[in-house]
Amino acid sequence: MIEIKNIYKTFHTPHEVQALVDVSCKIEAGEVVVVIGPSGSGKSTFLRCINRLETANYGEILIEGIDIFSRKTNMNKIRAKVGMVFQSFNLFPHKTVYENVMLTQLEVLKRSKAKADKKTVYLLKKVGITDKAKAYPAQLSGGQQQRVAIARAIAMDPKVMLFDEPTSALDPEMISEVLNVMKALAKEGMTMVVVTHEMGFAKEVADRVIFMDYGRIVEEGTPEHFFKNPTHQRTKLFLDQILS
Amino acid sequence: MHNFLFCPVLALEPNKLLCYATFNKNIFLPSHFDERSEKKSHKTEKAKKIINMVSNIKRLKKKGLYNFSIVLFFVMLFLTSASLYLAAAKIDYVWRWNRVLKYFAYNNTVEIKTETDGTAVIVSNDKGWNIEITKNSEQNIYFVPKKAKLNILDGEYVYKEGIIGSYSELKAGILASGLWLTIKSSAIATIFGIIIGLICGIARLSSNPFFKWSAITYVEIIRGSPLLVQIFIWYFVFGSILDAIFASHDFTRIEPIWYGIAALAFFTGAYVGEIVRAGIQSINKGQAEAARSLGMSGYQCMRYIILPQALKRILPPLAGQFINLIKDSSLLGIIAIRELTKATREVISTSLQPFELWFMCAIMYLVLTFSLSMALQFLEKRSLIK
Ligand SMILES: Nc1ncnc2c1ncn2[C@@H]1O[C@H](COP(=O)(O)OP(=O)(O)O)[C@@H](O)[C@H]1O
Numbered sequence: 160m161i162e163i164k165n166i167y168k169t170f171h172t173p174h175e176v177q178a179l180v181d182v183s184c185k186i187e188a189g190e191v192v193v194v195i196g197p198s199g200s201g202k203s204t205f206l207r208c209i210n211r212l213e214t215a216n217y218g219e220i221l222i223e224g225i226d227i228f229s230r231k232t233n234m235n236k237i238r239a240k241v242g243m244v245f246q247s248f249n250l251f252p253h254k255t256v257y258e259n260v261m262l263t264q265l266e267v268l269k270r271s272k273a274k275a276d277k278k279t280v281y282l283l284k285k286v287g288i289t290d291k292a293k294a295y296p297a298q299l300s301g302g303q304q305q306r307v308a309i310a311r312a313i314a315m316d317p318k319v320m321l322f323d324e325p326t327s328a329l330d331p332e333m334i335s336e337v338l339n340v341m342k343a344l345a346k347e348g349m350t351m352v353v354v355t356h357e358m359g360f361a362k363e364v365a366d367r368v369i370f371m372d373y374g375r376i377v378e379e380g381t382p383e384h385f386f387k388n389p390t391h392q393r394t395k396l397f398l399d400q401i402l403s
Numbered sequence: 404m405h406n407f408l409f410c411p412v413l414a415l416e417p418n419k420l421l422c423y424a425t426f427n428k429n430i431f432l433p434s435h436f437d438e439r440s441e442k443k444s445h446k447t448e449k450a451k452k453i454i455n456m457v458s459n460i461k462r463l464k465k466k467g468l469y470n471f472s473i474v475l476f477f478v479m480l481f482l483t484s485a486s487l488y489l490a491a492a493k494i495d496y497v498w499r500w501n502r503v504l505k506y507f508a509y510n511n512t513v514e515i516k517t518e519t520d521g522t523a524v525i526v527s528n529d530k531g532w533n534i535e536i537t538k539n540s541e542q543n544i545y546f547v548p549k550k551a552k553l554n555i556l557d558g559e560y561v562y563k564e565g566i567i568g569s570y571s572e573l574k575a576g577i578l579a580s581g582l583w584l585t586i587k588s589s590a591i592a593t594i595f596g597i598i599i600g601l602i603c604g605i606a607r608l609s610s611n612p613f614f615k616w617s618a619i620t621y622v623e624i625i626r627g628s629p630l631l632v633q634i635f636i637w638y639f640v641f642g643s644i645l646d647a648i649f650a651s652h653d654f655t656r657i658e659p660i661w662y663g664i665a666a667l668a669f670f671t672g673a674y675v676g677e678i679v680r681a682g683i684q685s686i687n688k689g690q691a692e693a694a695r696s697l698g699m700s701g702y703q704c705m706r707y708i709i710l711p712q713a714l715k716r717i718l719p720p721l722a723g724q725f726i727n728l729i730k731d732s733s734l735l736g737i738i739a740i741r742e743l744t745k746a747t748r749e750v751i752s753t754s755l756q757p758f759e760l761w762f763m764c765a766i767m768y769l770v771l772t773f774s775l776s777m778a779l780q781f782l783e784k785r786s787l788i789k
């Protein structure tokens with residue numbers, strides 16, 4: 160479903176950084192891929208390339224056969240199909256929770272109000288935010304905000320969801336409420352690419368784990384493979400660090 | 404900030420200091436307030452209490468000094484006015500405030516006169532009277548409104564130029580029309596200034612060099628030359644060119660006020676543009692990323708996400724800019740627009756009461772700017788609550 164072929168990404172400011180070096184991988188429909196790796200290894204850049212918040216310097220990304228770096232591609236249509244959840248939630252602070260979820264349905268998908276409303280109410284219930292629909296994001300806890308952000312992304316009926324460290328900015332007691340929503344989503348068969356340090360989540364729901372370091376994919380495999388006998392020395396070191 | 408420097412209570416308790424700082428920030432940057440409103444609101448309450456406490460402590464401690472300062476302030480006000488009055492008396496200036504009033508509004512007597520002579524027939528209706536003057540089967544009809552006093556009787560013979568009715572009406576004086584012109588030109592220039600500023604601010608941030616460089620050039624030209632010169636250029640350069648072109652095509656020429664408004668609007672637009680740019684840049688990049696990642700176009704992102712947040716934030720500096728605009732409109736007098744300042748000058752040349760009139764003029768500007776800043780503060784508060 161998503162085919163990533165030999166992408167390179169180099170940042171030139173403030174100094175030259177090779178964020179991605181010859182990264183290739185395939186993500187099938189319904190698959191849950193967890194991306195792990197040390198900070199600065201290019202995980203975020205990798206995700207951001209998939210919905211073209213960054214443009215790769217070289218290489219190709221095909222989503223359902225459509226080349227997203229091609230000039231002819233309507234990026235807004237592709238992005239609407241690729242949901243993204245950020246570490247810092249990025250809810251719209253001047254809109255209520257309800258409006259946050261409604262807005263893009265009305266403006267981007269041009270859904271009717273009734274239909275969008277039905278979807279919004281359903282999704283807010285699904286992520287467990289029913290009594291706060293009229294509240295503004297600032298009045299919500301971090302965990303609640305992130306769940307709203309997930310609802311906002313799913314409301315677009317995406318083909319794939321990208322999560323960039325969705326629980327890293329949360330207080331420990333709120334992490335599980337967000338992970339539970341993500342697990343439920345995975346069970347429903349959503350295609351997901353998740354950058355996370357939550358190894359429990361990786362063990363439980365990942366179909367495949369990718370380990371990145373210095374902008375490269377170092378190792379790729381099932382969770383069992385990773386947590387029982389990883390091949391590379393770097394992977395072992397990283398997992399030791401993170402699991403201890 | 405001087406408050407906490409002088410206050411041992413706050414200096415010793417960093418937690419309260421933080422509250423105080425938060426409170427202070429919320430006063431001056433109200434836009435941040437709503438983002439964390441619920442969490443912070445009890446903190447602000449606390450901060451308010453602390454501040455009250457502080458000022459109370461201070462008041463208790465130096466009560467004598469505090470009261471003395473208040474008295475000193477009013478004494479100073481009194482002395483300033485008194486010395487001005489005495490100085491004026493010294494040069495034999497006679498204050499005649501009552502003369503000022505008639506330049507705002509005066510009673511104008513309107514007389515309805517006949518153009519021919521003849522016999523009058525009065526036909527009354529609910530709006531007034533129709534006076535039919537007939538002579539040799541030639542009939543003229545004059546209308547006299549109900550508020551007027553009728554001077555003739557039915558069937559009376561009236562002579563040419565005879566007054567058949569008269570009434571007095573309140574008319575706006577030259578100062579009132581000057582004030583109105585100031586309000587009108589400022590208001591129109593404000594509206595266009597906002598439009599130009601929005602476009603300029605957004606263009607300034609565009610990655611397209613055409614838009615970006617156009618905006619930079621415009622802003623630098625406007626900010627780098629005096630408004631007075633710009634008004635001259637609009638009126639004497641662009642004005643002359645347009646007049647010549649219009650005259651050769653038999654169009655009516657544009658009134659000078661429109662050149663004045665254009666100069667003010669473009670002048671303000673450049674400053675508003677910079678304010679808008681700063682406002683947009685102050686919005687977290689994550690907002691645009693979230694919007695774009697949901698499939699919004701650049702326009703939708705700007706329209707629904709960035710601008711609403713930025714506008715809230717730039718309201719205070721915008722208020723200052725528009726207050727400047729009102730004051731700068733006093734320069735329009737130099738191209739023969741009779742706005743408030745020019746009107747005042749003209750009135751002075753006939754009334755010879757310069758002291759009263761210049762004070763009056765200043766007070767009227769003060770009323771305008773003050774009510775504008777009040778209105779914007781109200782808007783700001785309302786958006787805070789929301
Ligand atoms: N917009 C950017 N400009 C410059 N350098 C960047 C930018 N984004 C990321 N980088 C650099 O690219 C590298 C990879 O970053 P990132 O993908 O965020 O890593 P990770 O998410 O794994 O921590 C880092 O060295 C980072 O400094």
Ligand SMILES: [Mg+2]
Nearest residue numbers: 202203204324
């Ligand atoms: Mg990252």
